Amino acid sequence: MKEYILNRLTRNKKWWDYLDFRSLECQAALFFSILLIVLIHFLNVYETFEPFLLAFQNITLGIAQALIGMLGFVLAGIAIIISTLKKDVVKKIDQINGNGTVKKILSSFEFLALNISVLIVWFYILYLLLSTPSKLIGVISFNFIVFFTSYFFLFVIFYSTGLVSNCAKLFLISNTYEDIVSNEKNIIETANEIRIDFILNTLIQDNQISQVEFLTKLEQFVENSNVMEKEKIKNYFKNYYS
Structure with a gap:
């Protein structure tokens, strides 16, 4: 109105x-x-x-x-x-x-x-x-x-x-x-990163997913998304989680 x-x-x-x-x-x-x-x-x-x-x-x-x-x-x-x-x-x-x-x-x-x-x-x-x-x-x-x-x-x-x-x-x-x-x-960004790292670490320790398999699926997810600069993002994930 x-x-x-x-x-x-x-x-x-x-x-x-x-x-x-x-x-x-x-x-x-x-x-x-x-x-x-x-x-x-x-x-x-x-x-x-x-x-x-x-x-x-x-x-x-x-x-x-x-x-x-x-x-x-x-x-x-x-x-x-x-x-x-x-x-x-x-x-x-x-x-x-x-x-x-x-x-x-x-x-x-x-x-x-x-x-x-x-x-x-x-x-x-x-x-x-x-x-x-x-x-x-x-x-x-x-x-x-x-x-x-x-x-x-x-x-x-x-x-x-x-x-x-x-x-x-x-x-x-x-x-x-x-x-x-x-x-x-x-x-908030730092808290989200810690939360994600915690979830990932728990999954790996429980042998529900390997680190290599996680990286492969994460890169595939980025590739199928609509985000810009996909290669930079994938390289960031490789350096961060390797």
């Missing part, structure tokens, strides 16, 4: 990230948004809006264009991370840290990509509104829009910065778990 991005974000409780003031991105976004409101009030931007109009238009248009490039960067980052996460590594991470751990990490990229997309549309809407000859809205609505826009934009900026750090951590974690998986495979 197809699952939409909004459903995944809701299941992973990503919407609470906007108001998680324990995180650096929310704290920084709130601090600089309040600072911007104070600066706008100090400069009397609302009372003398006309001289600032062109600057606001350039800012909204420039940010919208920059966010388009940022969205492409995020999508490329998601593709790179997904390609580096092998199935065995993902399974081991979920096994140790809980089911769905990797999905929760990837949902942060989905959350960021969605927010950037919404911001692009929002800044183009603001650019169009600033380009119309309509009368300026009330001071409370003006301050609210400035605060909301700055908080949303700064949240995305700092959230993406934090996600870059998490990407680096995820890469290191992936390498660590890949080593764990590789080590486990080596142990």
Whole structure:
């Protein structure tokens, strides 16, 4: 069944990230948004809006264009991370840290990509509104829009910065778990070899099969199989069991 991005974000409780003031991105976004409101009030931007109009238009248009490039960067980052996460590594991470751990990490990229997309549309809407000859809205609505826009934009900026750090951590974690998986495979391979040697040794000691007969049948089995490099495999068995 197809699952939409909004459903995944809701299941992973990503919407609470906007108001998680324990995180650096929310704290920084709130601090600089309040600072911007104070600066706008100090400069009397609302009372003398006309001289600032062109600057606001350039800012909204420039940010919208920059966010388009940022969205492409995020999508490329998601593709790179997904390609580096092998199935065995993902399974081991979920096994140790809980089911769905990797999905929760990837949902942060989905959350960021969605927010950037919404911001692009929002800044183009603001650019169009600033380009119309309509009368300026009330001071409370003006301050609210400035605060909301700055908080949303700064949240995305700092959230993406934090996600870059998490990407680096995820890469290191992936390498660590890949080593764990590789080590486990080596142990399993060694255990299988010991088990096979034990079975073979028991059969030979009980005179159920000779070593020569075992090698002959093993080489015949390899020859009839679909494996690659049959000669190398047969030579390996000859050296190992002779």
